[in-house]
Amino acid sequence: MATVWGGFLRLGSLLSLSCLALSVLLLVQLSDAAKNFEDVRCKCICPPYKDNSGHIYNKNISQKDCDCLHVVDPMPVRGPDVEAYCLRCECKYEERSSVTIKVTIIIYLSILGLLLLYMVYLTLVEPILKRRLFGHSQLIQSDDDVGDHQPFANAHDVLARSRSRANVLNKVEYAQQRWKLQVQEQRKSVFDRHVVLS
């Protein structure tokens, strides 16, 4: 029975992952399609010519119209000089997606903010809470944790305590403590003993 459940779980997570990936791609395409009018431009750089100083012209125009004659407006020179002027100009078609940029930056900043909050909680708030709940007398410090102001220093005993009841919240706490122990091990190998990643 457990195996069927396991199979369903895996199938479900696989489907959800594929849906997520496809939706991300679709979102990107949609955002490309619902492009901002201002996200497309033809940029012409014209150097100084005779009496005119150099100028940069931008215009929201399609790619086939991206040349000097359509973009440079008003034309600073008259008549036969136009061709000579336009020969010196360099026109380039550029497009971007400001929606993608906005969404990406906001996603990144929110993840960063969440991580920072969690870090502050783990390093500062949790020890204070635990100290208040369990009292000073129960601060067990194992041998290699003496003076250890790292986070997760009390993971061992909290873990021991949390095994009694089995409900969802406790499972979360259990998983969290397990993760903390793992991170502590990693930290010891990398930062203290320098056996990995030196």
Added chain:
Amino acid sequence: MDNRGFQQGSLNSFRSSSSDEDLMDIPGTAMDFSMRDDVPPLDGEIEGKDKSYNGGGIGSSNRMMDFLEEPIPGVGTYDDFNTIDWVREKSRDRDRHREITNKSKESTWALIHSVSDAFSGWLLMLLIGLLSGSLAGLIDISAHWMTDLKEGICTEGFWFNHEHCCWNSEHVTFEDRDKCPEWNSWSQLIISTDEGAFAYIVNYFMYVLWALLFAFLAVSLVKVFAPYACGSGIPEIKTILSGFIIRGYLGKWTLIIKTITLVLAVSSGLSLGKEGPLVHVACCCGNILCHCFNKYRKNEAKRREVTTHGLNSLSFGESLSGTTLGMRIWGLYVSYYFPLKTLWRSFFAALVAAFTLRSINPFGNSRLVLFYVEFHTPWHLFELVPFILLGIFGGLWGALFIRTNIAWCRKRKTTQLGKYPVIEVLVVTAITAILAFPNEYTRMSTSELISELFNDCGLLDSSKLCDYENRFNTSKGGELPDRPAGVGVYSAMWQLALTLILKIVITIFTFGMKIPSGLFIPSMAVGAIAGRLLGVGMEQLAYYHHDWAIFNSWCSQGADCITPGLYAMVGAAACLGGVTRMTVSLVVIMFELTGGLEYIVPLMAAAMTSKWVADALGREGIYDAHIRLNGYPFLEAKEEFAHKTLAMDVMKPRRNDPLLTVLTQDSMTVEDVETVISETTYSGFPVVVSRESQRLVGFVLRRDLIISIENARKKQDGVVSTSIIYFTEHSPPMPPYTPPTLKLRNILDLSPFTVTDLTPMEIVVDIFRKLGLRQCLVTHNGRLLGIITKKDVLKHIAQMANQDPDSILFN
């Protein structure tokens, strides 16, 4: 030594830590704490495969045996910091495949299952490509934005960086193309003006402050959440792909933290790149997505195949270079481990990743590749001389960098310096930021610097580097005559020279700190600066002395002969080759990055020269040097072993050591075995028929023994310390009133590899390399004599090469 500590540590970690890879917890299965780690969720299929291990069905003549046929969770998995057994994993996968194929003839459901199993590989590649492409896009966009955040902010929308802020602005002038009113520098925001000494000081101060803030956030996040996310990651990935296990190194927390902190590290202005960490990110994607598929989750060898695909899929967002780079980094073009079909799958994954990255479009349509090269002017034969000079420079710099960096990292590892990682990061960032701000070429981000250096100067370029004196009246098309350098070029040369010195010095201290740091971009920057300096020098030489024989015969009068941008490209390739010792994939990367196919010959010349020069000065590339520094058990696939030693010179036990610790096939009790396990730290034991005959039966792993005995003590009734353990098919005849016996045949490897004691070590090393063995037994006249492990082989190679054999820490 640390090794013993690690054996103990691994025993402890066995009991107390858990696998980061348990993405799916099936509630209720194993609340027992000691069994929780590294246990794949229960699945009836796993251990059934071990039946073929024993060569056929297991006849059960005893009620006890039925119980033991059920899969015991944990058997067949590996301890942390150990090497996997490639042969076992490969045979397991083949059995699984065979079973599915056989079953597929039975019912439609099984047929669908077999088809989906075959498809799952390609689907997994698709998902990996999508995920790594999206992450690369996220990292690129965020890094571009955050780098500019040090200098100012956009009032139109804070999410725009400098370039995009002024994109739609109408107030951009020809002379001052960088300024627009929408972009406010910090001095403009704080004291409402941008001119004057005070504004400069305010900008300076804000720049250093932001840099310190980013670096501090990066190192704290790494320290608190995922210590494995620091460094480049490529040495560890090379080792993992060759069969080593580092639990959690490719896990989800490492992925998240590496992505986030990479952006922070790059934005803080430190002299590091993001290509190496991107490779780590891509491998994490590969590893994490493996958990969705049964085929890959259980099998370590298959997982490594997929991780390689992840690696290949992400290199600069381009497909071909990604594939070749991946192959080169892992250094096994064709080997026993990975069949050739993985090449095709990797290319598919790389294609998907490139497509995803392109649709996210972080650079805008104007630039399809990272450093866009627009020129196609031909190069001349006499220019090979300066190109080779650049190659020599690249090789020299590469050797120097590797030596100094390894010395510094060793200092970090052994002295007090290693105890203050956060302070170290902050100090280096402060020094870098303070020295970088005054010089505009160090202030800009390194990738921007490289693209500016690669860029050939057209008539309309406004950068200082392109400040040539235009003493001509007309210009035809795009061709420019050669021009003397203006004032701007000379001052740019001075600034670039200072930049070169700063970058050379500071990268030595930056690479290897406890934040994600890559090496490609800084080395390319060093090379590009040197190349550009040389190129401009050559160009001016050609202008002022165009009557010399060399220039006269090749350059037409008045035409522009030398393209300094090309010299920058060649210099970048040379320095990168000198540091990493790549050749083929380097050239492929360079031409994919820049789109310039004409310049393959100069690039190859420079890359080969730099590799030869660097190899003459130092044996190994930077990543191999780091592997050796950390003592990972990485068996180099390319080096020849040319000594005349024999297997009996390397095997353990040595002449004066106690005899080999063996288990007998049916005469040891549970207590005896437990004593053996607790008194020794070996990771496996040979099983012999009897101590007198020493005839080999098989090999059993320590971890499997521990798990099976514990399991039997708990679940099986009657098993006590005096129960006999037997590895044969049938229980030995026991007198009545003795406790029931314990059969452990299903954890016994019945086909261990053996060599005779007079086998030359050349062949033994070859066997280890080609088959991916972990240990090999040594026999003499048919009797078991000793054992050679991978660690012994590595130590022996190190000894023969006059290196320190004690530096090999792991097995």
